[in-house]
Amino acid sequence: MADDIFKKLIAHSKEYGFVFQSSEIYDGLGAVYDYGQNGVELKNNIKKYWRDSMVKLHENVVGLDSAIFMHPTIWKASGHVDAFNDPLIDNKDSKKRYRADVLIEDALAKIEAKMDKEVTKAKKRFGDSFDEAQFRETNPRVLANQEKWNALHKRFSDALNNNDLNELKQIIIDQEVACPVSGSKNWTDVRQFNLMFSTEMGSTAEGANTIYLRPETAQGIFVNYLNVQKTGRLKLPFGIAQIGKAFRNEIVARQFIFRMREFEQMEMQFFVKPGTELDWFDKWRETRMSWHRALGFGDENYRFHEHEKLAHYANAAVDVEYKFPFGFKEVEGIHSRTDFDLNQHQEFSGKKIQYFDPELGKSYVPYVVETSIGVDRMFLQVMAASYCEEEVTSSNGKVDTRVVLKLPTPLAPIKLAVMPLVKKDGLPEKAREIIGDLKFDFNCAYDEKDSIGKRYRRMDALGTPFCVTVDHQTLEDNTVTIRHRDTMEQERVAIEALGGIVENATNFKALYAKLK
Numbered sequence: 001m002a003d004d005i006f007k008k009l010i011a012h013s014k015e016y017g018f019v020f021q022s023s024e025i026y027d028g029l030g031a032v033y034d035y036g037q038n039g040v041e042l043k044n045n046i047k048k049y050w051r052d053s054m055v056k057l058h059e060n061v062v063g064l065d066s067a068i069f070m071h072p073t074i075w076k077a078s079g080h081v082d083a084f085n086d087p088l089i090d091n092k093d094s095k096k097r098y099r100a101d102v103l104i105e106d107a108l109a110k111i112e113a114k115m116d117k118e119v120t121k122a123k124k125r126f127g128d129s130f131d132e133a134q135f136r137e138t139n140p141r142v143l144a145n146q147e148k149w150n151a152l153h154k155r156f157s158d159a160l161n162n163n164d165l166n167e168l169k170q171i172i173i174d175q176e177v178a179c180p181v182s183g184s185k186n187w188t189d190v191r192q193f194n195l196m197f198s199t200e201m202g203s204t205a206e207g208a209n210t211i212y213l214r215p216e217t218a219q220g221i222f223v224n225y226l227n228v229q230k231t232g233r234l235k236l237p238f239g240i241a242q243i244g245k246a247f248r249n250e251i252v253a254r255q256f257i258f259r260m261r262e263f264e265q266m267e268m269q270f271f272v273k274p275g276t277e278l279d280w281f282d283k284w285r286e287t288r289m290s291w292h293r294a295l296g297f298g299d300e301n302y303r304f305h306e307h308e309k310l311a312h313y314a315n316a317a318v319d320v321e322y323k324f325p326f327g328f329k330e331v332e333g334i335h336s337r338t339d340f341d342l343n344q345h346q347e348f349s350g351k352k353i354q355y356f357d358p359e360l361g362k363s364y365v366p367y368v369v370e371t372s373i374g375v376d377r378m379f380l381q382v383m384a385a386s387y388c389e390e391e392v393t394s395s396n397g398k399v400d401t402r403v404v405l406k407l408p409t410p411l412a413p414i415k416l417a418v419m420p421l422v423k424k425d426g427l428p429e430k431a432r433e434i435i436g437d438l439k440f441d442f443n444c445a446y447d448e449k450d451s452i453g454k455r456y457r458r459m460d461a462l463g464t465p466f467c468v469t470v471d472h473q474t475l476e477d478n479t480v481t482i483r484h485r486d487t488m489e490q491e492r493v494a495i496e497a498l499g500g501i502v503e504n505a506t507n508f509k510a511l512y513a514k515l516k
Contacts, residue, residue, distance in 0.1 A: 006325040009387050010256050012403065016461050019257060021031065024079040031250055031261045034247060039379070041413030041443060043264075047243055049411065049508060050266045053291055053515060061239035061268065061329055062232055062506035068221025068245060072211050074219050075196065077348035078341060079312055085192035086250075087168055089151070094182035100168045100190045104156050107175045109327050111149045115142050152307075165190040195248045213247035218370060220244070221269045222341045226353045226364075229271075236355060236366060237280065239270040243375070255326060257376045264375035269368050271355070274339065277367040281316050281336040287515070288332055288371050289320055294514035295408050297385040303328060313340035322381045331381050332373040339365045382411060384496055386463060392488070394453075405463030406486055409506045414464045415442040416502050419455050421449050421471040431470045434480070434495060442502055460485060466502055 013019040017036035021028040035043055054061050075081050087100040118141050123130050136142050152175070159167040169190045178185050195212040214220070221240045221309065227239055243266045250261050272280050273456065285304070293299050305328070307317040316336040321328040342365045346353050354363040360493070386405045393399050409415070418434050420427035428448060435444045447455045452469060459467050467483040474480050482501065483490045 005387070006256075006384075007056065008389075009325070009384060012038070012387065013256075013383065025512050031259065033257050033260060033376075038279055038413040039146065042382070042407070042411060042463075043375060043379055045411040045413070046382065047266065047375060049511065050291075050373065050378075051241060051243060052447045052508060053512060054239070056269050057512060057515065058239065060234065060237060061270075062228060062234070063243055064221055064228060064240050064242045065226060065244065066217065066224060066242060069201065069211055070214060070223070070425065072209060073194070073348055074223060074345070075212050075215075077344040078219050079344070080196060080212075080215055081194075084195050086195060087165060088235035089169065089172065089180035089189050089190045090188040091182060091184055092186040092188060093184035094177060094179045096181050098179075100165075100172060101156075103177050104152075104168070104175070107177055108117065108149060108152060109157070111145050111152070113327075114148075115145045118142050118145075119272075157308040165192070167302055191203065195250065197247050197249050204506065214245075215248050216246050216372075217244040217265045217267050218269060218372070221267070222368075223345055225269070225271060225342070226355070236357065237270060237272040237276070239268050241266075241268040243267075257380050258324075258329065260376060265372060266378075267372045268332055269337075269370050271366040271368055273357070274364065274367050275370055277336045277338065278316060280369045285318055285334050286373055288334055288373075292320055292322070292331070294511050295382070295385075295411075297322075297381075301385070305330065311335070313337045322385075324381065324384055329377075331377050332371065335370045335372070337368040337370050339367050341368065342366065344355070382407065383493050399494065402457055402460055404460040404485065407464045407465075408511070410508045410511055412463045412465050412506065413443065413464065414445045414459070414462055415497055415506045416498070417445040417447055417455070417459045417464050417467045419447050419452060419467060419469050421452060421469055425472065426475060427470050427472070430474055431468075434498070438499055438502070441499060442506065456483060456488075465505060468498065 010019075014021075014036075016038060018039035020034045020036055022032040022034045023029045051063070055063050081306065088097055089100045089103070089165070090097050115136070118139060119132055119135060122139070123132070124133050136146075146163050149464060155171060157165070158164075159171065166189075169187060173185070174186060176185060178495055185198055196215050198210055199213065200208050201211045221242055228234065229238070232238075243264065245262065246265050247262055250259055268283065270280060274322040288305050289302060289304070301323040303321050305319040305321045307314075307319070314335045315338050318334050319330040320332040321336070322331045339393055342353055346365065352363075353365070355366050356363045383405070386407045388404050388406050390404060405412075416438060418431045431446060431448075435446055436443055445459070447458070449455070450458075456467055463485070465485050467485075469481040469483070478495045479492050480495055480498070481490050482493050482498070
């Protein structure tokens with residue numbers, strides 16, 4: 001069922017101009033996608049929600065836009081040249097390559113699914129009196145599966161932390177993990193694969209330098225932090241926020257735009273006094289979860305996931321996970337990066353990049369708390385959470401299915417569609433006049449093709465919050481019919497009231513008011 005929904009979501013994304021396969025007329029390029037006319041609007045609105053909530057709502061957070069190309073020594077200093085690897089395993093029969101850690105995570109998810117199935121059956125049996133927490137603590141089948149999960153989870157975590165590739169393979173064998181393509185359990189050894197794309201910069205091949213497409217945007221912030229601090233006269237704690245492209249040579253890219261080779265990140269690095277980083281880590285952890293939940297997709301669909309293995313730079317890390325159709329997956333990471341990055345850049349560059357603390361009268365290297373969210377994953381999460389199929393009954397009693405994107409109204413690509421009831425009698429001209437008055441405030445659409453019912457359905461599928469119909473009465477009294485996407489209710493309003501109605505429903509203020 002979940003697979004069916006995900007397939008429908010992918011098809012919907014293409015049909016309605018949200019996401020296209022890159023280079024499609026040349027049979028595409030694996031794990032690379034283009035955003036269509038409606039996708040780019042939704043994506044920009046997501047970025048606005050993030051950036052404004054970071055920069056406008058925090059006096060001590062400012063923006064940055066650093067270059068994709070950076071000095072190659074930056075990636076040596078950051079550890080990416082030596083340690084930015086994925087553990088990969090090949091199936092000898094299908095010749096397909098997989099991430100070993102993802103295969104094991106899928107095995108853990110299957111055990112979780114068994115427990116959830118028991119809970120779902122019990123819910124149906126006991127109804128409103130069902131106590132899920134008590135059931136999970138007492139049911140023998142749930143407890144047995146939980147014990148299996150705990151044992152596998154510990155073994156997996158130990159293997160990751162010890163970088164034990166042989167143990168990762170043994171876990172796959174012991175769990176009888178089969179290749180999804182061939183069904184074969186004939187696996188190669190696990191080995192590491194570096195994810196960075198490299199290229200050359202220089203006028204001649206002999207004089208060219210090997211440089212990298214950045215695998216993350218954070219390093220551009222670290223090497224600029226002192227420039228920003230001094231020119232902005234900022235005092236600790238302060239943050240630098242950035243939205244930008246990053247590139248990873250993902251061998252196992254799958255699940256549509258969830259994991260891509262070219263993607264966009266929204267990252268904020270928060271610089272703090274040493275010793276205060278874990279307090280700030282806890283604060284940002286809650287702040288970021290609040291940002292996700294404010295969208296109204298259900299608190300129960302989010303959870304925190306503690307990292308099995310800390311990155312070489314971190315002393316604390318947690319993911320915000322969302323329940324996609326294919327299970328709980330990461331949409332954002334919050335990390336306490338210590339002073340690792342700044343110390344490394346100080347050592348490799350030979351330049352002091354210390355902060356002078358006027359209160360203490362001394363200089364030191366700050367610690368850093370990071371929040372990092374993938375724009376594309378966030379886009380997919382918003383689409384998955386908003387996609388809805390509903391049965392509706394028409395005035396003649398016919399039952400039909402409508403597909404509607406119940407997007408949070410501030411994020412909707414089109415805020416208002418204006419439709420003349422017929423293509424004559426001056427109605428198109430009046431509709432164009434209304435759009436002319438509102439188009440500088442909202443992204444509006446004009447639609448005169450097909451019956452009014454089909455036009456409503458088309459706008460539902462795009463997630464448009466309001467449809468306005470111009471009819472003959474409009475020419476007499478300057479009123480129109482406005483239809484609300486989620487309820488399908490219609491009301492007669494004055495044309496001069498449209499701007500206020502749309503503004504109140506689609507501005508970001510209501511979202512920001514929910515944030516901690």
